[in-house]
Amino acid sequence: MTLSRTMRALGATTLAGGLLLTATPIASADQVRDAQWPNQYFDLQKVWSVSQGDGVIVAVIDSGVDASHPDLTGQVLDGYDPSGKGLNAHPTDPHGTSMASAIVGHGHGAGNAEGALGLAPGAKVLPIYKADASDRSADAEDIKWAVDHNAKIINMSIGGTMPDAQMADAVAYAAKHDVLIVAATGNNGVTPVDYPARYPGVLAVGASDQDRKIWSQSNYGPEVLLSAPGTRIVGAGSCSGGQYCIGDGTSGSTAYVSAAAALIRAKFPNLTAGQVVNRLAKSAYVPAGLQASKLPDQHYGYGIIRPYEALTQDIPDGSAQGPLAKPDGAGDTASATKTPAATASGTSSPGVVGPGPVAQPPVIKSNSTASTVLYAAGVGVVLLAGLIAVIVVVSRRRKAAAQPPAYGSQQPYGTPPAWPQQGQPPYPNQPQQPYGNQVPPPGYPPQQPHQNNPYGQGGNQQR
Incomplete structure (x- = not known):
């Protein structure tokens, strides 16, 4: 199996085999959270007011996931390693851990205000190692294992150029089992896109940058259905002694789309x-210049995902197949077998997985002054509304002390605070630059040039 990826530790300077590593101290927690620009694009607090992905299992077929990372504790189920080495839980490569953190990361520290956040912190990750004992691709076996162990979404931030009949099966x-x-x-x-993204029935994902433009190194073709943030993505992972990595690629984009799908499956459990x-496609951001009548575009697909809109817009369910191509031998999707959720030990259960929703959403930081002003104004309005509500309630109670209100007419005490509404997400006003020439944020090392795949073509490549 060959690997090709570009990731580096926060503060990294050392290049080793296509993976940028470092032995320097990790970046500060503030730097990690502030550097997660997709948090502001997605507007996580608005998204989480609707869904956090509770009860949904996302299998991550990758290099394994470090469940002991402080940003992932309690979010990682027992998984599977066909090689028998236990690499699903004890990875030697940080890629899978980084993907898991983009999906279910909850941060750490007081109020979970530090570290990396994922888009669906209420979901669970099922880590599956990608290779067998001979270090050959085990993707087909991995997919079936994930389906049989209650995953509803399978994230594959990996790819190769050669088809495989077993993979297609x-x-x-x-x-057939309604697993995305x-x-x-x-x-x-x-072009074309890699396998397994090229197979009918697979949701193929491209990468976009902070300006909502397609990343120049994102593979393209008619199979592309959606795109998502994929440049300068910060995630958890042991990069040469550090706890966080930063990288460009369709890997991160794929993880974000998997997380968005988990949000929807939690909110609308009866959808295929x-x-x-279909919900993700109908609610996606379509860049200027793309004609709706000509979608999906070979680069963007139906557009860049907008999870909040996918959760809240009035979108008809549509056909069971949606925009997915139907794979040979899949049967009738409308009558697909529904798999139950699973407990943390991996046993079947009709209930939700794990500890349920996050009681207090982690703190989302933004470097935008406008966002800070909006937030402060929103807090002031909420506090004033709450004070007025208290005065009104007290006044009504005094007037009606002898006669309590009838059942059904009582009003809730005060008004629950709403998350501050943000306008346009804070995208840096910078022109699109070739991969490898982007200016890093303060505290970051100079961006290293793109490394060509040192392992050649073919096989599975980790993205």
């Missing part, structure tokens, strides 16, 4: 996998 198996496979298109800036994709 595994994709059909997932479709989300896969990266690849990081070479060419295709109908989940």
Whole structure:
């Protein structure tokens, strides 16, 4: 199996085998949270007011996930390693941990105000190692194992150039059981997209940047259905002694789309996998210049995901297949087998997984002065509304002390605070630059040039 990815530790300077590593101290917690620009694009607090992905299991077929990372504690289920080495839980490569943190990261510290956040912190990750004992691709076996162990979404931030009949069968198996496979298109800036993203029935994801433009190295083709943030993505992972990595690629985009699908499956549990994709597609941001009649675009697909809109817009369910191509041998998606949720030990249960919703959403930080002003104004309005409500309630109680209100006419005490409304997300006003030439944020090392895949073509490539 060959690997190709560009990740670096926060503060990294050392290049090793295509993976940028460092032995320097980790970046500060504030730097990690502030550097997660997709948090502001998604407007996580608005999203979490509707869904956090509770009860949904996302299988991550990758290099394994470090469940002991402080930003992932309690979010990682027992997984599977077909090689028998236990790498699903004890990875030697940080890639899978980084993908998991983009999906279910909850931060750490007081109020979870430090560290990396994911888009769906109420979901659970099922880590599955990608190779067998001979270090050959085990993706087909991994997919079937994930389906049989209650995953509703399978994240595959990996890819290769060669088709595999067993993989095609595994994709059909997932479709028959109403399990959504989300896969990266690849990081070479060419067409066609990699496998498994190229298989019918798989949701192929491209990468966009902070200006909502497609990343120049994102592979493209007619299979692309959606795009999502994929440049300068900060995630958890042991990068040469540090606890966080930063990287560009369709890997991160894929993880975010998997997380968005988890949000929808939690909010609308009766939708099929295709109908989940339909909600994401119908609510996506369509860049200027793209004609709706000509979507999906070969680079953007139906557009860049907007999870809040996907959760709240009035979108008809549509057909069971949705915009997904139907894989051969998948049968009737409308009558697909529904798999139950799973407990932390991996046993079947009709209930939700784990500890349920996050009681207090982690703190979202923004460097935008406008966002700070809006937030302060929103807090002031909420406090004033609450004070007025208290005065009104007390006055009414005094007037009606002898006669309590009838059942059904009581009003709630005060008004529950709403998350501050933000306008346009704070996108840096910078022109699109070639990969490898982006200016890093303060405290970051100079961006290293893009590394060509040192392992050659073919096989599975981790994105």
